[in-house]
Amino acid sequence: MGEKILMKGAEVIAEAAIRAGCMAFFGYPITPQNEVPEYFSRRMPKLGRVFLQAGSEVAAINMVYGAACTGTRVITTSSSPGISLMQEGFSYIANSDVPCVVVNAMRGGPGLGDIAPAQADYSQAVKGGGHGDYHSIVIAPHTLQEEADLMFDAFDLADKYRIMTVVLVDGLMGQMMEPVEFKEWVDVKKFKAPDWATVGQRDRDQRNIITSLEILPEGLEKMNLRLQEKYRKIEKNEIRFEEYKMDDAEYAITAFGTVARIAKTVVGMARDEGIKLGLIRPITLWPFPTKLIEKRAKQLKFFFDSELNAGQMLEDVKLAVNGRKPVYFYGKLGGVVPSAEDIYKEFKKHMEGGR
Amino acid sequence: MKTVYKKPESITNKPTTYCPGCPHGIAHRLVAELLEEMNLTRETVIVWPVGCSVFGYYFIGTDAVEAAHGRACAMATGIKRTHPESFVMTYQGDGDLASIGIAETVHAAARGEKITVVYINNGNYGMTGGQMAPTTLIGQKTTTSPYGRDPKLTGFPMHVPEMLATLEATAYIARAALDSPQHIIQAKKFLKKAFNTQVNGIGFSLVEMISSCPTNWKMTPVEAMERIRQEVLPVFPIGEFKVAEGVE
Ligand SMILES: Cc1ncc(C[n+]2csc(CCOP(=O)(O)OP(=O)(O)O)c2C)c(N)n1
Ligand code: SF4
Numbered sequence A: 001m002g003e004k005i006l007m008k009g010a011e012v013i014a015e016a017a018i019r020a021g022c023m024a025f026f027g028y029p030i031t032p033q034n035e036v037p038e039y040f041s042r043r044m045p046k047l048g049r050v051f052l053q054a055g056s057e058v059a060a061i062n063m064v065y066g067a068a069c070t071g072t073r074v075i076t077t078s079s080s081p082g083i084s085l086m087q088e089g090f091s092y093i094a095n096s097d098v099p100c101v102v103v104n105a106m107r108g109g110p111g112l113g114d115i116a117p118a119q120a121d122y123s124q125a126v127k128g129g130g131h132g133d134y135h136s137i138v139i140a141p142h143t144l145q146e147e148a149d150l151m152f153d154a155f156d157l158a159d160k161y162r163i164m165t166v167v168l169v170d171g172l173m174g175q176m177m178e179p180v181e182f183k184e185w186v187d188v189k190k191f192k193a194p195d196w197a198t199v200g201q202r203d204r205d206q207r208n209i210i211t212s213l214e215i216l217p218e219g220l221e222k223m224n225l226r227l228q229e230k231y232r233k234i235e236k237n238e239i240r241f242e243e244y245k246m247d248d249a250e251y252a253i254t255a256f257g258t259v260a261r262i263a264k265t266v267v268g269m270a271r272d273e274g275i276k277l278g279l280i281r282p283i284t285l286w287p288f289p290t291k292l293i294e295k296r297a298k299q300l301k302f303f304f305d306s307e308l309n310a311g312q313m314l315e316d317v318k319l320a321v322n323g324r325k326p327v328y329f330y331g332k333l334g335g336v337v338p339s340a341e342d343i344y345k346e347f348k349k350h351m352e353g354g355r
Numbered sequence B: 001m002k003t004v005y006k007k008p009e010s011i012t013n014k015p016t017t018y019c020p021g022c023p024h025g026i027a028h029r030l031v032a033e034l035l036e037e038m039n040l041t042r043e044t045v046i047v048w049p050v051g052c053s054v055f056g057y058y059f060i061g062t063d064a065v066e067a068a069h070g071r072a073c074a075m076a077t078g079i080k081r082t083h084p085e086s087f088v089m090t091y092q093g094d095g096d097l098a099s100i101g102i103a104e105t106v107h108a109a110a111r112g113e114k115i116t117v118v119y120i121n122n123g124n125y126g127m128t129g130g131q132m133a134p135t136t137l138i139g140q141k142t143t144t145s146p147y148g149r150d151p152k153l154t155g156f157p158m159h160v161p162e163m164l165a166t167l168e169a170t171a172y173i174a175r176a177a178l179d180s181p182q183h184i185i186q187a188k189k190f191l192k193k194a195f196n197t198q199v200n201g202i203g204f205s206l207v208e209m210i211s212s213c214p215t216n217w218k219m220t221p222v223e224a225m226e227r228i229r230q231e232v233l234p235v236f237p238i239g240e241f242k243v244a245e246g247v248e
């Protein structure tokens, strides 16, 4: 660990990726994350690494796909409308078993929407988004320090499972400043092309082909079953969450990212009034901490889910709770961010009703 | 005994999926012959398209990736930029390159990406049953221009090499045809220059190959070749449109 540096969230993403050994960036400008490509464009050439501004997000994700096929640590960053354009590539990447990292700094939608912070791409990110049965690992930091740490994990997980990792943040996290401390630089001199990489056969015995195509249904079923097996393994090994003041909790907020950060203040406000409120914060949105929520349902009077959308993670919380306890919801739409007071007030409405 | 004819090293023993008389096989052979002659077979990554040549990696035995429809030049960019020492080639049809993938193609060319594009123009979407392509000739009947292509409705055939030659960063741009032995020999010469352009690190290279689709043209292979000469080449003339300094 080095010293603490005061940095903007968007730059933390880029700097952490660079230190984690990211060798190539391909992307297309979109607010609210332009500082990320701008930062990469300054740093990558100096390190002898690749920075390229693509003609569109469609081109960008397919450049990522190409680089990923060579086993290179590669990233793209974008925001909601750009991420929608990339869905085709995500689906191909999933069925090709190649690793890459994608950052989505979510903004208000649908359509062109606005450039304010939102979490309305949750479903798109965790349920697949493109066509076919697939998942990407989705991680959602709630502070810049966590973002700095998770960028390393994003690349490690991508390489370990040959999968796409999505780092899901919002415009607010890109714009705020906080002191962060970065992990040690990954030694990129140790990188070598994995044995499956398509870089030219050279002295390898077999040649490598990377394709998402399998025209025979029986063959494609096999590919799908292999993917599902990989997903089950990830669900078994990689679920991450934070529980905040949950030991004695009678009520729990479920929230991720920016809202989870605000929710910690809400928990403090409740505790000051003697209300036993805690926070369950999924860090991996996929795989989702279903078992944990199921377990906590026993001790709680109700769950209170809060998001910057109309109730997307809510569905996963409800599935986990499975009717055992009430799950209430408070969401803000279109880029409006609630204050801790707003959330607390909404929470208390249900408390009074639930008493 | 003297060998007078042999299969290029990278041509596999897999039976191809092409219709009898389809020139995709000729184009494959030209690529494979040059890879061998230029000692590139084991340095190469081919980016295959979506179209009749979607299974190309079964027939030419190099490292290969299969792109999404139209995205080959973007994918090739990702490979070449991270592995400049590899020889990176795309092989694309006219639907793939000139329609859905035109943006990826133009920008790769505009950036002077050091890749080589083999562009097979057969005037229609062979794989999906012969629909109209951006290259379909005026008056040509296809399954989606049943009354013949009407320029008032769908414009005129698209001349990709002529367009790309206007971009400063392109280094070698040519059009060849696969209809006759003479033209095929010329096509190989053009392709060799294109390969050299990449090997010598000069810039973006593309060779369009005027091809046929006997199945969807509803012609015999011989009639289809004749149609190339009679109807297609007058609209799509053979030639070199850009030869940057240093290209040989
Ligand atoms: C996104 C997407 N749209 C449409 C298709 C369907 N499709 C498959 S091949 C093809 C056209 C191929 O034509 P061309 O590139 O000219 O190749 P040819 O078969 O003529 O060699 C189309 C439209 C697809 N696979 N993906
Ligand atoms: S459909 Fe046309 S382009 Fe495709 S293999 Fe048959 S003849 Fe060739």
Ligand SMILES: [Mg+2]
Binding pocket: B051, B093, B094, B095, B120, B121, B122, B123, B124, B125, B126, B133
């Ligand atoms: Mg075609």
